[in-house]
Each structure stands twice: as structure tokens, then as C-alpha cells.
Amino acid sequence: MPGNSPYFRALCRSKRENHRCLSPFCLSRMESLCFPLDQNWTFQQAGHARSFPATVPGTVQGDLIAQGELPDPFFRQQEEEVQWVETADWVYTCRFAVPSALMAHGQIDLVCDGLDTYADVYLNDECVIQADNMYCQWETAVKDRLQAGENELRIHFHSPVRRGLEKLRALPYAVPATNEPQPMDLRTSVFTRKAPFHYGWDWGPRIVTIGPWRPIYLRAWSAQRLIDCYLQPLSVTEQAATYEATVEIVESPAFIGQLRLRVGEEVEQVRLLTGSETQQLRFTLSHPRLWWPHGLGEQPRYPVTLTLEDADGKVLDRWTHQLGVRSLRLIQRPEGRGETFYFEVNGRPVFMKGANYIPPDSLPDRVDEAAYRRVLEDARAANMNMLRVWGGAVYEDDRFYALCDEMGLLIWQDFMFACAMYPPTEDFLASVAEEARQNVRRLRNYACLALWCGNNEMLVAWHRWDWQTSHRLDAEAQAALWGGYERIFYDILPQAVATHDPARSYWPSSPSGGYRALPQPEAGDEHDWRIWFSQADFETYGVHTARFVSEYGLQAFPVWETIEAITEPADRQLDSPVMRHRQRSSMPWLGPDFTGNDMMRYYVQQYFREPRDFPALVYASQQSQALALQTGIEAHRRQMPHTMGSLYWQLDDCWPTQSWSTVDYYGRWKAAHYAVRRAFAPVLVSPVIEGEDFAVHVVSDRPQAQAGTLLMRLLTFTGEERRRESLPVEIPAAGSARVFQHGVNGFLAGADPQRCLLAVALWAGEERLATAQLTFVRPRALDLPEAQLDWRFRETEGGWELRLHSDAYMPGLWLRLENGEAHFSDNHLHMLPGEGQIIQVRPREALSGAPRLSVYSLRDSYVPGPPPPLRPADKPWSRAL
Numbered sequence: 075m076p077g078n079s080p081y082f083r084a085l086c087r088s089k090r091e092n093h094r095c096l097s098p099f100c101l102s103r104m105e106s107l108c109f110p111l112d113q114n115w116t117f118q119q120a121g122h123a124r125s126f127p128a129t130v131p132g133t134v135q136g137d138l139i140a141q142g143e144l145p146d147p148f149f150r151q152q153e154e155e156v157q158w159v160e161t162a163d164w165v166y167t168c169r170f171a172v173p174s175a176l177m178a179h180g181q182i183d184l185v186c187d188g189l190d191t192y193a194d195v196y197l198n199d200e201c202v203i204q205a206d207n208m209y210c211q212w213e214t215a216v217k218d219r220l221q222a223g224e225n226e227l228r229i230h231f232h233s234p235v236r237r238g239l240e241k242l243r244a245l246p247y248a249v250p251a252t253n254e255p256q257p258m259d260l261r262t263s264v265f266t267r268k269a270p271f272h273y274g275w276d277w278g279p280r281i282v283t284i285g286p287w288r289p290i291y292l293r294a295w296s297a298q299r300l301i302d303c304y305l306q307p308l309s310v311t312e313q314a315a316t317y318e319a320t321v322e323i324v325e326s327p328a329f330i331g332q333l334r335l336r337v338g339e340e341v342e343q344v345r346l347l348t349g350s351e352t353q354q355l356r357f358t359l360s361h362p363r364l365w366w367p368h369g370l371g372e373q374p375r376y377p378v379t380l381t382l383e384d385a386d387g388k389v390l391d392r393w394t395h396q397l398g399v400r401s402l403r404l405i406q407r408p409e410g411r412g413e414t415f416y417f418e419v420n421g422r423p424v425f426m427k428g429a430n431y432i433p434p435d436s437l438p439d440r441v442d443e444a445a446y447r448r449v450l451e452d453a454r455a456a457n458m459n460m461l462r463v464w465g466g467a468v469y470e471d472d473r474f475y476a477l478c479d480e481m482g483l484l485i486w487q488d489f490m491f492a493c494a495m496y497p498p499t500e501d502f503l504a505s506v507a508e509e510a511r512q513n514v515r516r517l518r519n520y521a522c523l524a525l526w527c528g529n530n531e532m533l534v535a536w537h538r539w540d541w542q543t544s545h546r547l548d549a550e551a552q553a554a555l556w557g558g559y560e561r562i563f564y565d566i567l568p569q570a571v572a573t574h575d576p577a578r579s580y581w582p583s584s585p586s587g588g589y590r591a592l593p594q595p596e597a598g599d600e601h602d603w604r605i606w607f608s609q610a611d612f613e614t615y616g617v618h619t620a621r622f623v624s625e626y627g628l629q630a631f632p633v634w635e636t637i638e639a640i641t642e643p644a645d646r647q648l649d650s651p652v653m654r655h656r657q658r659s660s661m662p663w664l665g666p667d668f669t670g671n672d673m674m675r676y677y678v679q680q681y682f683r684e685p686r687d688f689p690a691l692v693y694a695s696q697q698s699q700a701l702a703l704q705t706g707i708e709a710h711r712r713q714m715p716h717t718m719g720s721l722y723w724q725l726d727d728c729w730p731t732q733s734w735s736t737v738d739y740y741g742r743w744k745a746a747h748y749a750v751r752r753a754f755a756p757v758l759v760s761p762v763i764e765g766e767d768f769a770v771h772v773v774s775d776r777p778q779a780q781a782g783t784l785l786m787r788l789l790t791f792t793g794e795e796r797r798r799e800s801l802p803v804e805i806p807a808a809g810s811a812r813v814f815q816h817g818v819n820g821f822l823a824g825a826d827p828q829r830c831l832l833a834v835a836l837w838a839g840e841e842r843l844a845t846a847q848l849t850f851v852r853p854r855a856l857d858l859p860e861a862q863l864d865w866r867f868r869e870t871e872g873g874w875e876l877r878l879h880s881d882a883y884m885p886g887l888w889l890r891l892e893n894g895e896a897h898f899s900d901n902h903l904h905m906l907p908g909e910g911q912i913i914q915v916r917p918r919e920a921l922s923g924a925p926r927l928s929v930y931s932l933r934d935s936y937v938p939g940p941p942p943p944l945r946p947a948d949k950p951w952s953r954a955l
Contacts, residue, residue, distance in 0.1 A: 106295040106391040108185075109176050111168055111227060117285075120163035120230065132439040133190065133285035134164045134231070147436075148729050148739075149640055151655045153279045160282035161236060166229040172220050172292070179294035182217040184227075188288030190438075191268045192232035198225055207267040208287070209469055209490060209509045216292070231284045238262025241497065247551035250541040251494040253466070255280060255658070258545065264494045267505055270466040271432065276659040276670075277724070277733040281436045288471075298329045300382050300391040305519050307577055308356075310401040310420070315362040317397075318354055323382065325351040331384045337397065338376040364420050365398030365521045367459040368482030369427075369756055369775055373398060375479060375521070398479050398521025404579040412587075412596025415621035416718035417460075417484070417524055422777065423808065425711065426484070426719035427754040428460035429453065429736070430625060433467050436728045446474045449726050450481055452737045456747055457754035460484040462584075462624060462721050465530035466492035469513045478522035485522045486624070486721070488584070489513075489567055491529035495536065498558025506562055510570035518575040526571045526580045528563040531601065533583035537592055564590075584624050599719070601625035605702060606673060607661060611680070612702045613950060615709040616762060622719035626706055628677065629659065629670050630699035630746060631692040632730060632738035635895065639740070640730045647688050648675065656731040670732065674698070680947070683854050683936035690935040695732070697853070697886050697932065700749035700902055703736070707753035708760040711773045714810040722750070745888065745902035757805065759784070759836040761848040763818065763951045768848065770814040770834060772805050780805040783837045784813055788821070790830050791859050791883035793907030797823070805838070818850060818951040827949065828857045828941060831883060833906055847904055849885075855941045855948040858883065858933045863905070867925055873916040874925055880905035886932035889913070894921035 115128035117137060126141045135156060138144040144159070145152040176182060184202060186195065189212060195203035197219050203212045242249070242262055251261040255274040263273040274280035301322040308316045321333055333345045333353060341357045363374040375396040382391040403418045416423050431453075434445045453461055461478070463470060465488030478485055489510065496502065517523055535541065536559065542552055563582045571580040585601045587594035593601070600620035604610035606628055615626075631637065637646060645652035648671055659670030678685065678694045681701060685691040703722055710720035723734045730739035736747040758773040770784060782805045788797035803813040822830070827850035836844045849856060861882035868875045873896070876889075884905040889898050899914035915925065 105389050106293065106299050107176065107179075109173065109292040109294070111170060111290045111292065113168075114170060115166055115168045117164055117166045120165050125167075128166055129439065130166070130168070130286050130290060131188075131288050133283040133287060133437055135159055135281055135283055136285075136437045136439040147279060147281060150642065150645065150652050153281070153655075156281060159284065161233050163233055164231045164284055166231070166286060168227045169224050170227070171224055172222075176292060176294045177217075177220070178296075180217075180296040181215060181294065181299075182220060183213050183293045183295075184216045184290075185211065185213040185293050186286065186288070186290050187211050188286070189229070190231075190283055190285055190287040191234050191266055192237045193286075194230045194232075196226075196228040196230070199228075207505045207509055208269065209267055210505075210512055211288075213293075227290075229286060234266050234268055234282055234284065235262055238265040241265035245497060247547055247554070248545040249495050249497055249555065250535070250539075250545050252535065252539070252541075253493050264496050265502075267490075267502075267509060269433075269438075269468050269490070270492050270494070271728065272436070274658070275466060277731070277735075278432075278658065278728050279436055283437060285439075287438045295391065297384060298326050298331060298382060298390055299324050300380065300393050302515060303380050303393050303395070303519075304515070304574070305378065305395065305397055307399075307401065310362070310364075310399060312364065312420075313361060315359045315399045316356065317358075318356045319380070321353045321355065321380065323347070323351060323353070331382065331390070332387075334381045334383060336377075336379045338378075340376075359399060362399045365400040365479075366482060367419055367424060367484050368454055369457060369459055370419070370422070370424065370482075370777075373480060373482045373521075395519055396476065396479065397519070400521055402484075402524055402578075404525060404581070406597075410596060412594065412621070414715075414718070415598055416715070419484075423715065423718065424459070425714055425775065425808075426460040426622070426721065427707075427711075428458040428462070428483075428721045429725035429750075430464050430721055430723045431461040431725050432464055433470075433728055434726050434739075438468070441471075443473045443477070446470075446477055448741050449737070450474075450477050450483060452741070452743070452747070453483060453725055454481050456736075456751040457756065458483065460486060460524065460719070460721060461725065462486040462488065464488055464492070464724075465490050465527070465584075469517070472516070475517060475520040475522055479520055483522055484524040485520075486525050486527060487517065487523055488527045488530055491532060491562070493531050493535060495532065495541070495555045496558055496562065498554050498561065503558070503561055503566065507566045507570070510567050511574060514570050514574045518578070523578065526567070526575070526578055527584050528567050528580070528582040530584055532559065532563075533586050533590075534593060534601075595620050597621060599624040602706075605706070609664070609673070609676060611947065612705040615706040616712070616764075619713050619716055621717060623706075623710055623717065624719065624721045625723045627723035627734040628699045628702040629674050629732055629734050630695040630744055631674070631732045632727075632735075633740075633742040633744060634689060634692055635890075636730050636738050636740055636742055637692065648691060653732075658731075674732070677702070679854075681852050681854055682932070683942065685935050686937050693886075693888065693930060693935050696745040696888075696902075697935075699734075699736070699744065700746040701853070703746050704749045704753045707750065708758065708762070711753070711758055712760055712762070712771045712810050714773065743897075743901070745886070748900060748902040755844060757836065757843040759834050759844040759846045761832055761834050761846055763848070763850070764815075766817055766819075766951055767815050768818050768821065768832070768850075768951070769812050769816075771810055772803060772813050772836060772844075773810040774805050775808060776805075777808055779807040780838055782843065785835045785837065786814070787833045788825060788830060789833055789883070789907060790825070791857075791907060793882065796825050796830065797821070803836075805836070805843070822850065826857075827851050828855055828944075847885075847906075850949070850951070851944070852948045852950075853885065853932060855944055856885075856932075857941050858885070860933070860938075861905070861907075861931070863887070863929055863931075865927055865929075867915070867927075870914070873914060876913040876915050876927070877910060878903070878905065878913065879910040880907065882907045884931045884933070886935075888930045890928050890930075891915075891917075891921065892926040892928045893923060894925075895919050896921075896925070 116125040117128040118125040147153040189205040191208040193205040254261040380393040585593040587598040599622040727739040832848040861884040887903040895918040
């Protein structure tokens, strides 16, 4: 095998200055330097003479689209026209000259940060690397293979599908791969260590990418170099933070030099070296500035610089990192009939508010720092403090985690295994072990990283999804597959975490009720999919409890402008071929052709009136999603401290389509994202119907209790105040409290529940902390009057101020501009009668003239008329009478 071994030794990356150098050189005396190989690339289909310019890092599909050789796979059904690429081999070629400054070093390594996936790398016609894992970095020494003048680097990428088929056919039994939309005997995704979602998922297209998806470069060094540095927290308090820096260097018994460690302006240590491969340097920060999750404090970071110097003090290598100082523990202790499951940060229990994250594009070469920042800023703007990097995707680039450190977004990090079983062969397990080693080491220094999780839904799938029958697995096959599962998730992965990141917890599978236990309400985490896959009512969120809800959600169509961008006018109907094609969620247990489009319509019919046309259905699907997520989040927060986390599915999209996301592919917020932001607010007032009563709960993230005043008004839709109550309440410290309870019938006192609402406000002195509304019937049963909405714009720096006023109750108000795109500081509004709102409008593009507002509300989505006859579900409190 060429190179050092099948899995070349990784250089772990923690913002290493000389590792991912974007400038041509980073030379200081004879300091280690890198020479990026990102120019003069071409690519071609193997066996074909015609070649094209290539972008590296990049993918075959991305470059073929850029060259006009492939259509845009995101438009209409053109995804089908790019499928042939996955079955071909492709060859990338780069010709380059090695600078003399590089050749002056004693050692030169070829480093490939990521090859997707089966790749033979040739330097001057000699095979130096054979790669077979997308998630690994590959490197090998090449100085003796470089030549004066021109050199040629050639990478032959083999079809991952054809290679996968070879492995599939070598096993005497099927390996379950539920989400790959292929016949059972053609599902190859599990045989290749590559992003599973590339093969298709129930929210994404099938685009099996190929290519050098991460940077390629030459790394030159002399005498000695740094391999890695691990900053392990030993003790972190407000008074002092003690860390141990474990530094790995290339073993060189004859080397004499020193390590110099600087941490901010406060710490500098020097350690003499005598050839040892590993060194430990301990340091303490007095009264450190602690790093906090978003919403609980600031995110200060200490610049850390580690230099490797020779005996004369010349710098040979350098490593840098921005260190967020914090303590973090997953607390699982016996409580009641189960055990707790919550994260403690800097000694404080923290309710986790967030979502599941997927890559923001199916083509990884399109995901740059701006794309990361946009998605993460959307999460932060919605009051989130945690994202789950889901296990069917990729371990993200370092820039992603650095931005999470900057923004205070904690990361629940899955290893990349999801909804499948995996071949238990020794070469596969060895590849997994190296993948885990590299990525744990690469990410362990980020403050944002909260938890390592083994897989997504594999434990529950093996025990509850009937794979054994559907895949005709005999006892021997079952034993082999489960044995492989145990090797990966109870041996290889926990060992990687324990060895390389001992400060963090490992959780084998999500969801689960314990280290080896199936999900249960009293322990572990849960994926609550009764809403959607089992057609349960939204109110179920308030009845069922769990310790930590790490998945739940509801689909909606994207914003109308997104639909226009990916369709022709004739496509814009629910049952058009294009809309059917883009819907990937199928539920055959509910009907042979039952899909997510049918489920969206089902929930719209349960909660809203029949939409008058397709645009109204798009609008109603977003209202339905917003109501579902608001209901779920508020229920989870009310259940504190039993429930201590709420991560919905999903934040973003990898292509423009109908899905569970709250922000669509183009970064447009759906109605649900505005609803999520309110439900995740630092202080929440949550009125809810509970049996024959309704109750008002107050939830707070703030660490101190606070005195407040609760104001409740029973209003008719036209503004008549039928009842007003004001009472003092105590806002709990980092917790939830029921502060009011009353029988619904008694409170209404004869008021028509179809024509009134409860408006609630929580005050602390003159500060209004939170507001909420409660209607006493489902939206479909509301008898909404025609409302007059008045508005006016006032130009401000960078946009406009929009003042709104409605003379009657106007729920679900959606704002957009007719003459350009803009972001509204608030949207999906529920306008109270006689009251106004002020919205900030920021254009996303140059407008043609003054802003022209277009408005659409719930009453606009159906044919006006009296509400349909009441059903028991429309009036939930009446069912308890």
C-alpha cells in the first residue's frame, strides 16, 4: 500500500496557522510552511479526452454545473439529469512547480484534507495515497518524489456507487439502509464512509458527490514540527481555570529545543525539549473571563499561541487557537423513576434551546464561511443556544465550530452514522477507528462542543423498525450486524473519546434511554415523531414528557419566492409532478402513496380552514408548522426541570424544497422561525388549556428570581375588553412555574370562545418582558372579522421603519414587499385589535422605488364565511367535561 499505511497519520487541526494557509507562503526563517495546491487544476471523465477547468476544493458536480455541462439539479426535476455522474470515474490533474523556499526544507508532506471518497493519488506517476474515507485527512512524505521544474499531481476518483456495489455483493446478507431511495439490493451508502445524505434522504436530493472536497497542499518543515495540542480543562471556576496542554511533536531523539506557550496576556511558559514525542504544560488563569452559551453571558476567548523553537530560539512551527474557558458536564443522576439528562455549564444547569443542523448545501464546495455564518446567525437570532450536528451528514469544517465558539452556540456532535446498520468487516471498522481518532482530535478544543453522540436512531431502528424481517436476516446475519454495532458504538467510538477527549461525555445513540437502553420518558433523550409520522395532535406535546427532546417537527412549504425560483408556473400546485418529486417523506403505513404533501394537507385540515388555492395552502402549511413548533417548545419549557432540552428538526435546508426546516435554502425565514424565536425567548409567558382549565406558566432562563406582574385581558376580536385581571407573580430563577389557573367556562363567563382571545403580558416594573395570546378553539373554528390594517414607512439608516395598526384581531399576518426582497425584524404577526407594532425592514436587494407592502393574514387564506361546525378537537377543554 502506498504511503505510510492505509490510514495516514493525521495532522489534527485547531486553527493551525500553517495548516490551512490561504496565502502562498507562511515562511519565517525556516519555520514550517504550506504551499496550497489550489490552482491549475483540470478534470475529466476517466477514459474521455475532453477536460474542464476544476476548482479545488470542489466536486465534479459543482464544476460540471459551472461549466454548463450539467443543469441546475435544484430546478424542477433536473436532479434526475445529474445521476449519471455517480457511476463514472473522474480524474483531476494539477501541474505545479515547487518553490525553492519549499525545497530548502528537510521534509515535505503532501496533505489532502478531504477526498470524496475512493481516490488514488499519483505524484509524478507514482501512487502515493489510496483513500477510501471522506471524513479522513490523508498525508504522506513526498520530498524524494518531487522534481525540479514541473510536477504533476493526478487523482483518480472511483465511482463510490460502483465501489459500494462491489462491497455489497461481497456480503452474504443485506445491510439495512432505510433512507437511501434505491431498491434494497442497490443501497450502497452504508459500505462507504461518505455523507449518507448524499445518497438521498427524506428531505434531500440524491447527489452522490465526487472530488477533492477539502484543501490539498504541500507542508514543508525542517528538524521538527508540531503534530497537535490538546487543551484539557482540569478545573474551571470563577476564581481560577487550570488547563493541561498536551503537545505532540514528531519524534526526533536528537532534537534539542523548546516549547513556548502563551495564553492571552496572562500566561507564558517555556519547556525545554530533549526529543520526547509528548509534552505536558499546565497553566492557570486567575479569575478567568468565562465563556457562556448564547443568552446567558458573553463569549470571551483567550488567544493561545504555541511555538516550537530550536536551541537558538528560532521558530520552527506554530499552533494557535482561540480558547473559550468554561466547564461543561452532562448530568445523569438518579431521579424519581429514572435519571436526569441535562447540561451544566459553569456550574449552572442550562435548558438547551435549539434545532438540528444539516449542511446548508448538497454540494460541499458551495458551503463557505458566509454560508456557515448566515445559518448560525439565524439560529442565534432565534434565541438558540445549541445545535445538533446530525449524524447523516459531515463533521463540519473548523470554521463552523469557530463561529459557534464566537456566537455561543453549543454543539451536540453526532458521529456520522444514521438510520442504518453497517458492515462489520475489519477493514470498515479500522477505517471508522481512524475517522473517529482524527475528528475527535480536530474538534476537541472548541468550547462549543458539548457532547459526542454515536449515531442517529440506529438503536431504536434495530429493535423497533423490523429490519430483521424486512431484510430477511437470519440469526447469523443478525448476530454479525449487531456485533458490528457493538464494536463501533460500545468500543471504537467511546474509546476514541476517552483517549483523545476525556473531558467530554459520550452518548452511544440518539434517541435512547440509557447507555444501552431504548428510549423512555424518564431517562435519556427522545425523538418525538408521533406528531407527523403518527398523525398525533399538536397538543400531544403537552401531555407527553421526556428528559431531553432531540428531534421533533413538522413540514412546511418554503417561502413563495423560493417556490417561484425552482418551478415553472404550471408546477405550482400540490399534486404537480414537480411538487411530488420534491417531496421525499413517504409513509406507506398510512397509504400506498401517502407522502409528506398529504401530511401537510392533513394537519392544515385539522387546524385551519380549507385553503382557497395553492398559495393559500403554502401559507397554511407554514402557519401549521409555526403552531406545531410553538406548541412543542412551550410544552418542553413548561416541563422544566424534568425536560431540559428542546431541539427541533430542522433548522436549515440543503436544497430548496418543502421540508421540516424553519429557514429555507435561500435563507428566507418561514413563519415558524419567527414563532420559534418567540417561544425560545429568555423569558416566556405560556398560556395553555389543561383539561377543563387554562393555566398560565412563566418560564425564565435568567439565573435570578424576579418579581413581576401578570396582566390578562379577555378581548373580543373587535377589541371589546370582557375581562381584565392583574396579579403579582414571581418569575422563577432558571425554571418554570404555573402562576395562574382557572376553569375555562368560568373565565369566559358567557363570552363566545370562537370570537374572543386571551391576551397576556408579563411585566417587571415598566419593562414588558413577554406577551402571549390564547384562543379557546383551534384556528379553523375562529370567526374572524374583516380587519382594517393601516401602515406607513419611515426611512431609516439601511432600511425602513414600518408602523402597523389593526382595528380588529388579525392572526397570522405575513408581510412581504412587492418590489424587492427584504428581511422583517418580525413577521408572522398576531395583531391585537386596536394595537400597533413597529417593524424594522432591511432590504436584501436594491428596491425599485419606495417599498410597497403586501400583506396576507389567516382570513385571506380561505373563502370568507362562517366557521365550519365545531368538532370535539376544535374545543379541547370541552372534551374533559
